[in-house]
Amino acid sequence: MTNTVQLHDRTFAIHISDDAINKAVREVAAAINRDLEGTNPLFVGVLNGAFMFLGDLLKHVHIPCEVSFVKVASYEGTSSTGQVKQLVGLGENIKDRTVVIVEDIVDTGNTIEHLVESLKTQRPASIHICTLLFKPNAYTRNIPIEYAALRVPNDFLVGYGLDYDGLGRNLKHIYKITE
Numbered sequence: 607m608t609n610t611v612q613l614h615d616r617t618f619a620i621h622i623s624d625d626a627i628n629k630a631v632r633e634v635a636a637a638i639n640r641d642l643e644g645t646n647p648l649f650v651g652v653l654n655g656a657f658m659f660l661g662d663l664l665k666h667v668h669i670p671c672e673v674s675f676v677k678v679a680s681y682e683g684t685s686s687t688g689q690v691k692q693l694v695g696l697g698e699n700i701k702d703r704t705v706v707i708v709e710d711i712v713d714t715g716n717t718i719e720h721l722v723e724s725l726k727t728q729r730p731a732s733i734h735i736c737t738l739l740f741k742p743n744a745y746t747r748n749i750p751i752e753y754a755a756l757r758v759p760n761d762f763l764v765g766y767g768l769d770y771d772g773l774g775r776n777l778k779h780i781y782k783i784t785e
Contacts, residue, residue, distance in 0.1 A: 611764075611781055613773040618764055618781035622756065627738070627766055627780065630755035631659065634736060635666030637753060638706070642734070645704040646670050649736075650696060650725075652717065653677040654775065655710030658767035659738040659755075663708065674698050678717055700730045706753075710767045711739040713760065715747030722749055739763065739780070 610619045638647075646669075651660035653675050664673065676696050707721055712735070722733055740754035764770045765777035774781070 610784070611774070611777065613764060613770045616770060617784045618770075618774070619784050620779045621761070621763060621782035622758075622780040624766075624778040627756070627778075628662070631662050631738070632666050634753045634755040635663050638663075638667055638736065639669050641752075642704060642706070643669050645731075646672070647704040647706045647734075648698060648700060649673045649706045649708050650721075651675045651708045652710070652721070655767045655769070656708050656738070658775070659710055660708045663736070672698070676721065678720065696725070700725060700728045702729070702731045704732050704734070705730045706734045706736050709735070709737040711741070711763070712737045712751055712754070713741040713744040715745050715749060718749055718751075719747050738766070739768075 610617055649660060649664065649671055651657060651673065654677070660673070664671070674696055705725060707718065707725075709718065712718055718735055725733055734753065735749060735751045736753035737751060738755045739758050740751050740756070741758055741760050744760045745751070762770075762783045763780050764774035765780045767775050768780065769775045
């Protein structure tokens with residue numbers, strides 16, 4: 607196992623192992639199974655970053671559920687632009703449905719706020735937030751993050767779905783920028 611990877615002009619070191627990620631995914635799935643039993647939730651994965659997390663999460667969600675995706679973007683390079691652009695919208699009718707937004711990472715909360723406000727217009731029964739990584743020190747919104755698999759400091763991370771200018775999503779560990 608290589609402890610560092612080079613992506614473009616930056617070096618990253620392992621920050622969270624795949625074993626730790628898998629354990630956290632199983633634990634958050636167990637909480638969802640317990641809390642949302644009987645609701646037939648619609649999991650809405652936020653592309654591109656959440657694809658790996660959502661795929662692994664659903665392997666451990668044993669309640670009846672459905673899945674869909676939206677695509678939004680707010681990052682360029684290693685920092686958020688502060689602007690959320692919805693690129694691909696949700697096609698399913700979510701009126702009176704339990705919706706679980708699944709993110710790879712929640713930092714400022716801009717994307718979550720944008721998605722929640724957009725989905726509320728369709729009158730779902732409830733909206734829940736599930737994220738692989740949560741940066742509580744960067745979070746500036748009031749929307750509760752009910753299902754956070756891992757809490758992390760405000761570092762730039764790649765791997766397991768997260769990228770640096772398109773690279774690194776395929777890495778099984780999560781890496782932190784070293785410089």
